[in-house]
Amino acid sequence: MPICVIAQPIHPIGAQILREAGVEVRQSPGPGLDSLREIIAEADAVIVRDSLPAALMDAAPRLCVIANHGTGTDKIDVSHAESKGIPVVFTPDANVRSVAEHALMLMLATARQAVQADAATRKGHWRFKYEQPLFSLCGKTLGIVGWGRTGRLLCDMAARALDMRVVVWSPSLPADGLPPSGATRVDTLHELLRTSDVVSLHRPLRGDTRHTLDKAALEQMKPGAIVINTSRGGLIDESALADALRDGRIYGAGLDVFETEPLPAGSVVAGLPNVVLTPHVAGSTQEALEATARQCAEQILSVLAGRQPAHLVHPQAWDRRRQPASSNFAERQP
Numbered sequence: 048m049p050i051c052v053i054a055q056p057i058h059p060i061g062a063q064i065l066r067e068a069g070v071e072v073r074q075s076p077g078p079g080l081d082s083l084r085e086i087i088a089e090a091d092a093v094i095v096r097d098s099l100p101a102a103l104m105d106a107a108p109r110l111c112v113i114a115n116h117g118t119g120t121d122k123i124d125v126s127h128a129e130s131k132g133i134p135v136v137f138t139p140d141a142n143v144r145s146v147a148e149h150a151l152m153l154m155l156a157t158a159r160q161a162v163q164a165d166a167a168t169r170k171g172h173w174r175f176k177y178e179q180p181l182f183s184l185c186g187k188t189l190g191i192v193g194w195g196r197t198g199r200l201l202c203d204m205a206a207r208a209l210d211m212r213v214v215v216w217s218p219s220l221p222a223d224g225l226p227p228s229g230a231t232r233v234d235t236l237h238e239l240l241r242t243s244d245v246v247s248l249h250r251p252l253r254g255d256t257r258h259t260l261d262k263a264a265l266e267q268m269k270p271g272a273i274v275i276n277t278s279r280g281g282l283i284d285e286s287a288l289a290d291a292l293r294d295g296r297i298y299g300a301g302l303d304v305f306e307t308e309p310l311p312a313g314s315v316v317a318g319l320p321n322v323v324l325t326p327h328v329a330g331s332t333q334e335a336l337e338a339t340a341r342q343c344a345e346q347i348l349s350v351l352a353g354r355q356p357a358h359l360v361h362p363q364a365w366d367r368r369r370q371p372a373s374s375n376f377a378e379r380q381p
């Protein structure tokens with residue numbers, strides 16, 4: 048019987064699908080790498096919500112598939128996995144709506160200082176309404192960096208629900224690649240930053256996307272603009288953002304992701320009053336978690352049965368894969 052290790056807690060549908068197909072499921076005793084190290088040695092498959100370093104792949108001689116529970120694969124050493132013949136699958140369309148909704152929520156919460164208003168209300172600080180400038184988003188310009196699944200959905204939501212104007216900068220976007228629904232493409236990040244009241248990031252973290260918003264980029268933003276990040280913390284130079292927030296050049300920021308996670312004690316952004324922070328939960332609605340766990344489990348079953356799964360990080364590496372050690376699994380599949 049093949050063994051699937053689940054490294055961090057996921058929606059129970061994942062384990063259920065695997066067990067019903069004849070896979071033994073072992074939950075890691077804790078969410079950290081030390082716990083995973085204890086039980087990965089016998090795994091044929093692993094589902095990870097956090098990182099999976101090369102050393103743990105080396106400690107798993109039977110491992111024939113890694114399922115990245117999510118869209119961003121930046122915490123998995125994919126090249127090392129593929130050099131060992133271990134395909135990496137991911138779940139690019141399971142949490143898109145959840146993330147776009149979260150970005151919209153952070154935009155509204157930042158513009159209306161919802162967290163600060165909540166704290167003031169609880170303290171009976173009724174003068175809040177005389178002291179704080181709050182903003183409406185209707186008619187404002189939203190700049191979306193990265194025209195992928197979440198960027199596109201957020202565009203639609205902001206344009207339809209809030210009547211925002213949307214501009215998009217995405218280097219890989221073909222000139223005719225925008226739907227007629229109203230977003231305007233700009234040719235440079237500078238143009239987007241210069242014209243946007245809210246800038247929201249929707250691109251993966253890679254070498255060339257790290258610090259997309261660095262000190263120079265932040266200085267190009269409209270005075271009083273808002274920054275939203277639901278993608279990866281490394282897309283922003285956090286200490287440059289903190290400086291801009293501290294001196295008021297940037298009105299506020301809504302951040303779900305951080306350069307270091309969990310957010311360290313004494314983080315530069317955590318001490319600021321004009322930020323709304325969430326602990327990397329944009330993709331964690333129950334609906335998204337269920338879809339994500341389901342996609343992980345189904346793809347693992349495909350690989351164990353010798354079938355190419357729907358979402359390989361690098362489909363071109365499929366032909367060089369390691370064969371599952373558990374025999375007869377394919378015959379037992381529907």
Ligand SMILES: NC(=O)C1=CN([C@@H]2O[C@H](COP(=O)(O)OP(=O)(O)OC[C@H]3O[C@@H](n4cnc5c(N)ncnc54)[C@H](OP(=O)(O)O)[C@@H]3O)[C@@H](O)[C@H]2O)C=CC1
Nearest residue numbers: 118119193194195196197217218219250251277278329330
């Ligand atoms: N906080 C959370 O819980 C979640 C965070 N995320 C993060 O959000 C990011 C964006 O998600 P999503 O919009 O669904 O992703 P998509 O893959 O649909 O789109 C990403 C966009 O980023 C750009 N891009 C740059 N380099 C690459 C690359 N190597 N491969 C693919 N796209 C690239 C592309 O535009 P261009 O090249 O033109 O810039 C693309 O349109 C994810 O990568 C992930 O890191 C995702 C889900 C949940």
Ligand SMILES: O=C(O)C(=O)CO
Nearest residue numbers: 116117118119142330
């Ligand atoms: O899907 C992703 O990339 C996530 O970050 C989910 O937590």
